[in-house]
Amino acid sequence: MLRKGMFLADRYEIIEQIGTGGMSDVYKAKCHKLNRYVAIKVMKSEFSEDKTFVSKFRAEAQSVAGFTHPNVVNVYDVGDENGVYYIVMELVEGITLKKYIEKRGKIPFKEAVSIAIQVANGLDAAHKHNIVHRDIKPQNIIISKEGKVKVTDFGIAKVASSSTINSSSTMGSVHYISPEQARGGYSDARSDIYSLGITIFEMLTGTVPFDGDSTVAVAVQHIQDEIPAPSTVAADIPLSIDRIVIKCTQKKPDRRYQTAAELITDLKKALVMPDEDFVKMAPVYAAAGVAATASSDTEEVNAGENDDALSDDDIFLEDDENEDSDNELQEDDEDVDIDDEDNDKLDLIMKIIGIGIAVIILIVTIFVIVKLVGSTKSPKNENTETVSATEETVSTANAKDTVTVPKVEGMTKDDAVKALNDVGLGYKQVVQSSKTVAKDTVISQGTKAGAKVAKNTQIILTISGGEEIVNTTVPSVTGESESDAREKLESAGFKVLVDYDYSSTVDAGKVIKASPSGSVAQGTTVTITVSRGKQIKNVTMANLVGMTEGQARQWLENNGLNVEVLSGTSGNVIFCNYSEGTSVPEGTTVTIMLGNKQETTTKATEADKNSNTNQGSSSDNNSNGNNNANGNNSDSNNQPNNAEQKPQN
Numbered sequence: 001m002l003r004k005g006m007f008l009a010d011r012y013e014i015i016e017q018i019g020t021g022g023m024s025d026v027y028k029a030k031c032h033k034l035n036r037y038v039a040i041k042v043m044k045s046e047f048s049e050d051k052t053f054v055s056k057f058r059a060e061a062q063s064v065a066g067f068t069h070p071n072v073v074n075v076y077d078v079g080d081e082n083g084v085y086y087i088v089m090e091l092v093e094g095i096t097l098k099k100y101i102e103k104r105g106k107i108p109f110k111e112a113v114s115i116a117i118q119v120a121n122g123l124d125a126a127h128k129h130n131i132v133h134r135d136i137k138p139q140n141i142i143i144s145k146e147g148k149v150k151v152t153d154f155g156i157a158k159v160a161s162s163s164t165i166n167s168s169s170t171m172g173s174v175h176y177i178s179p180e181q182a183r184g185g186y187s188d189a190r191s192d193i194y195s196l197g198i199t200i201f202e203m204l205t206g207t208v209p210f211d212g213d214s215t216v217a218v219a220v221q222h223i224q225d226e227i228p229a230p231s232t233v234a235a236d237i238p239l240s241i242d243r244i245v246i247k248c249t250q251k252k253p254d255r256r257y258q259t260a261a262e263l264i265t266d267l268k269k270a271l272v273m274p275d276e277d278f279v280k281m282a283p284v285y286a287a288a289g290v291a292a293t294a295s296s297d298t299e300e301v302n303a304g305e306n307d308d309a310l311s312d313d314d315i316f317l318e319d320d321e322n323e324d325s326d327n328e329l330q331e332d333d334e335d336v337d338i339d340d341e342d343n344d345k346l347d348l349i350m351k352i353i354g355i356g357i358a359v360i361i362l363i364v365t366i367f368v369i370v371k372l373v374g375s376t377k378s379p380k381n382e383n384t385e386t387v388s389a390t391e392e393t394v395s396t397a398n399a400k401d402t403v404t405v406p407k408v409e410g411m412t413k414d415d416a417v418k419a420l421n422d423v424g425l426g427y428k429q430v431v432q433s434s435k436t437v438a439k440d441t442v443i444s445q446g447t448k449a450g451a452k453v454a455k456n457t458q459i460i461l462t463i464s465g466g467e468e469i470v471n472t473t474v475p476s477v478t479g480e481s482e483s484d485a486r487e488k489l490e491s492a493g494f495k496v497l498v499d500y501d502y503s504s505t506v507d508a509g510k511v512i513k514a515s516p517s518g519s520v521a522q523g524t525t526v527t528i529t530v531s532r533g534k535q536i537k538n539v540t541m542a543n544l545v546g547m548t549e550g551q552a553r554q555w556l557e558n559n560g561l562n563v564e565v566l567s568g569t570s571g572n573v574i575f576c577n578y579s580e581g582t583s584v585p586e587g588t589t590v591t592i593m594l595g596n597k598q599e600t601t602t603k604a605t606e607a608d609k610n611s612n613t614n615q616g617s618s619s620d621n622n623s624n625g626n627n628n629a630n631g632n633n634s635d636s637n638n639q640p641n642n643a644e645q646k647p648q649n
Contacts, residue, residue: 002027002042008081012040012088021153023047024057028091031076038076039092043085054085061087064154067129071122073142073152092152094145097199098138105432105465106206106234109241110271115141116200117267118149123196124260126151127189134187136195137176138202174215174222175208179251182219190253193263197248197256198227204241205233206430207460209249223251233446233460234430238274240266247279255282405459407449408442413463416442424455431465439466471519474526477511482530485511493522499529508533536586543580544573544592552576552592560586571596 002025006014012029018039019026027040047053061078068074077088097115101107107115119141126133133140133154140153174182178194181187202208209228210221227249231237244266250256257263269278403423408416413429420427437443446460447453475492477485486496506512512529539559544552549565552573556563561584575593578584 001025001045002084008040008084008086009077009079012038014040023053029088031088037091039073039089041087041089045083048083048085057085057087064126064131067125067131069122069125070148071118071150072125073150089152090150092142092144092148092150094143096139097141097143097149097203100143101138101203101206104206105462106430107203109204109237109274112200112203113241113267113270115143115149115203116196117264119151119196119199120260120264120267122149122151123189123192124264126154127192127260132187132189133192133195134181135173135176136192136199137173138199139173141199174218175210177219177222178253179223180253182222188253189260190256190258193248193257193260194250194253196263197245200241200248201227201230201245204230204237204245205460206432206462207233207428211428226251234462235444238270239277240270240274240279243277243279243281244270247281250282401455402452403455405445405447405449405451405453408445408459408461409449411442413440413442413461416445416461420459425453426456426458427461428458429461429463431463433467434464435467437464439464472522473519474514474517477514477528479506480511481509482511482528485514485528489514489526489528495523495525497525497527499527500532501529502533502535503531504534506531538583538585539588541576541578541580541582541584541590544576544590547573549573549592549594556590562587562589564589564591566591566593570594 001017002008002014004014004016008014008029011033012031015028015030015037017025018028024041024043027042029038029040030036031038043053043057047057058078061075064072065075065078073092074090075087076090079086079088095103119136123133123136131154133151135153136151140151142150142152144150176195176198178187178191181191198209210218210225212218212221227246229237229242230245231239231242244263247266248256248263257266266279269276403425405425406419406423408419411419417427432443434443441464443462443464445462447457453459472493474494475488477488480488482498486498489496501512503512508531510531512531514526514528516524516526537560539561542555544555547555549572553563553565571594573592574595577591584590
């Protein structure tokens with residue numbers, strides 16, 4: 001697995017992983033040479049040493065690199081580096097058709113036809129380059145944000161030629177696989193048309209036509225069972241769309257659309273005249289050498305069942321078995337050929353066939369007359385329900401093995417399932433969004449109420465998923481003020497919740513982040529985290545006295561404090577304006593004074609002397625004042641004495 005920030009070919013920078021498959025991982029990357037984003041498919045390491053897988057991986061790139069088309073994901077580059085094999089492709093921002101169907105439940109026929117036309121356009125371009133996809137399914141169809149439909153993942157595509165028979169095991173998804181792929185036989189462009197027909201069926205109905213507990217069970221259904229018309233599963237599907245899907249999914253490739261271009265023509269007609277029956281179905285051959293025109297869908301179904309009924313053992317045949325069966329078919333064909341000299345024998349055979357057909361018609365006529373006479377004589381004829389020919393074909397069992405479908409429209413899902421189970425019926429659900437029908441309520445049922453069906457039949461139920469959720473991209477508000485961010489989010493249809501946190505990189509009052517981000521439902525509550533600014537911590541001061549200037553400076557800076565050293569000083573710290581144990585806010589400027597021990601003692605002594613001297617001077621001044629006062633008084637009292645002493649001196 002590649003890591004974010006890695007480079008391939010010194011050109012492609014890995015951004016993130018965006019997908020994974022059976023044999024490869026897909027990454028979003030940036031091409032620094034052309035300054036654009038691309039998708040890079042990288043083979044998983046466990047397959048890189050297998051020459052078979054490596055050759056298939058390279059063949060994928062080679063098969064699609066030779067042409068470009070608006071409805072095909074383009075391939076830009078292919079290479080390998082240090083055992084890493086990769087393909088560089090166009091990056092398409094959007095969702096797969098599979099996720100789109102799951103979101104919508106089922107797609108209106110006009111939109112489904114539009115998507116199918118774009119897919120068919122891409123396939124037509126590939127087929128003209130002799131490239132067969134062999135894995136068409138909704139997961140390999142991408143709808144971009146602009147509404148463009150693109151076919152991707154030619155993972156098992158192989159250059160087709162008239163002399164090449166695909167002998168490999170079937171690798172496509174079994175729900176969309178063609179009957180010839182299920183048998184392990186030759187597949188061509190018409191296999192892609194079959195898979196596209198299944199995809200159209202799923203778009204229209206929200207479900208695949210065949211499902212089972214195992215891949216073999218599903219494959220058997222593709223080989224043996226006829227696909228129901230989409231209109232029998234979902235409502236509001238016109239006749240032309242039914243006929244197009246039925247023709248795409250014929251068991252025999254010769255009875256399908258032979259090219260994607262033919263399919264595109266009928267799809268475009270369906271948009272203009274959806275209720276017209278303009279689709280031309282290929283004739284059904286009832287017997288060797290005798291062509292019977294397909295007069296109805298029932299005849300086509302019966303013929304298909306006779307031609308293609310196989311057991312589980314017939315699936316995924318090996319090459320030798322396929323070649324042996326082909327040789328036997330060719331020998332049988334040679335035995336059927338009749339020379340011109342044997343015209344009498346041919347006439348005899350034709351007469352026998354004609355007599356047989358007449359006898360069958362006579363028996364059917366007698367049976368119908370007897371049934372009609374019996375029904376008129378029945379005393380319960382007034383309460384007898386008329387069973388249509390279509391309903392009679394559902395089951396050939398006795399009347400006691402059939403049940404009447406109850407009306408479950410408008411019921412809750414649980415009540416509807418119980419009503420069906422009570423009469424011995426199962427169900428299969430399709431979820432569809434609805435503004436008018438409550439969630440988990442049955443919108444419609446595939447088989448109408450009152451119809452007679454065999455026991456254990458699955459009835460298709462269209463269940464309401466509630467009102468469709470409209471997703472909106474959360475606008476980016478990082479770095480904006482709280483008020484601006486709130487206004488932008490609320491105008492986009494979101495509720496806003498504000499949280500606060502400290503940040504060393506985002507200014508106070510600005511938005512740090514918003515959650516959730518990306519594409520979310522309208523009305524979702526978005527929490528914005530607003531910065532309180534850088535968190536201020538308090539620092540407990542240590543005793544800096546006695547430290548060198550470097551030690552004191554390092555301690556202060558490590559704890560987020562600024563340093564101011566008094567100028568003209570040197571030596572160790574002899575003074576700090578914050579004493580040990582004081583709590584100081586982070587970022588505060590601490591002033592220190594430097595000196596040595598002798599200077600410290602001298603300065604302290606001088607400070608003491610100055611203090612004592614000042615005190616002594618004050619005492620002397622007071623004493624002198626008192627003496628002067630007394631002296632003056634003495635002089636005035638003792639003037640004779642002073643006069644007497646003067647001469648002696």
